[in-house]
Amino acid sequence: KQEVTQIPAALSVPEGENLVLNCSFTDSAIYNLQWFRQDPGKGLTSLLLIQSSQREQTSGRLNASLDKSSGRSTLYIAASQPGDSATYLCAVTWSGGSYIPTFGRGTSLIVHP
Amino acid sequence: DTGVSQNPRHKITKRGQNVTFRCDPISEHNRLYWYRQTLGQGPEFLTYFQNEAQLEKSRLLSDRFSAERPKGSFSTLEIQRTEQGDSAMYLCASSLSGITYEQYFGPGTRLTVT
Numbered sequence: 001k002q003e004v005t006q007i008p009a010a011l012s013v014p015e016g017e018n019l020v021l022n023c024s025f026t027d028s029a030i031y032n033l034q035w036f037r038q039d040p041g042k043g044l045t046s047l048l049l050i051q052s053s054q055r056e057q058t059s060g061r062l063n064a065s066l067d068k069s070s071g072r073s074t075l076y077i078a079a080s081q082p083g084d085s086a087t088y089l090c091a092v093t094w095s096g097g098s099y100i101p102t103f104g105r106g107t108s109l110i111v112h113p
Numbered sequence: 114d115t116g117v118s119q120n121p122r123h124k125i126t127k128r129g130q131n132v133t134f135r136c137d138p139i140s141e142h143n144r145l146y147w148y149r150q151t152l153g154q155g156p157e158f159l160t161y162f163q164n165e166a167q168l169e170k171s172r173l174l175s176d177r178f179s180a181e182r183p184k185g186s187f188s189t190l191e192i193q194r195t196e197q198g199d200s201a202m203y204l205c206a207s208s209l210s211g212i213t214y215e216q217y218f219g220p221g222t223r224l225t226v227t
Binding site for chain 2: 036
């Protein structure tokens with residue numbers, strides 16, 4: 001079964017820390033992987049998309065990496081700020097199907113001043 | 114490009130009533146997806162359209178749920194005879210088929226069944 005797991009489920013850090021969020025997936029035959037941010041009661045905002053042929057993507061203070069062979073992706077957030085507090089979700093689209101992503105449960109991040 | 118919009122944003126209904134939600138995708142996107150999300154979970158796929166054709170439905174989608182995308186533009190999701198277990202956030206997303214299938218989400222419709 002194709003599954004996506006995000007650990008930890010929750011994380012609380014002081015402002016200014018660099019942090020890493022983890023996403024693991026059970027099938028290495030992926031098409032792409034997308035990281036989202038979700039604020040409470042809101043929709044999902046796309047942060048970064050990594051295609052299967054790519055190793056990483058960067059946007060501002062965010063860097064996402066992809067290692068298909070180990071079934072892992074990490075989202076690195078540099079110099080965290082209270083405004084980064086949100087739930088971060090990982091979604092994997094597998095190859096050879098309907099290109100419908102499977103989502104993890106997310107990591108709830110709190111950055112305190 | 115105004116993004117994906119959903120209406121209403123919130124809906125409170127009594128058990129047994131029918132409800133309908135609307136999603137307007139990004140105008141040039143040919144794919145439209147519906148998801149359901151409950152607290153502490155990631156979005157669960159319900160159904161998707163490519164243009165006006167409904168190509169896949171999840172086994173989560175009971176007979177009480179129906180979706181349409183009549184002209185390949187906006188879509189509606191109807192829930193008949195609502196149950197308390199239908200209380201959730203209903204999310205709509207759109208994408209272009211082809212190279213990336215990158216998904217863009219709307220703000221969601223929060224349904225509460227009392």
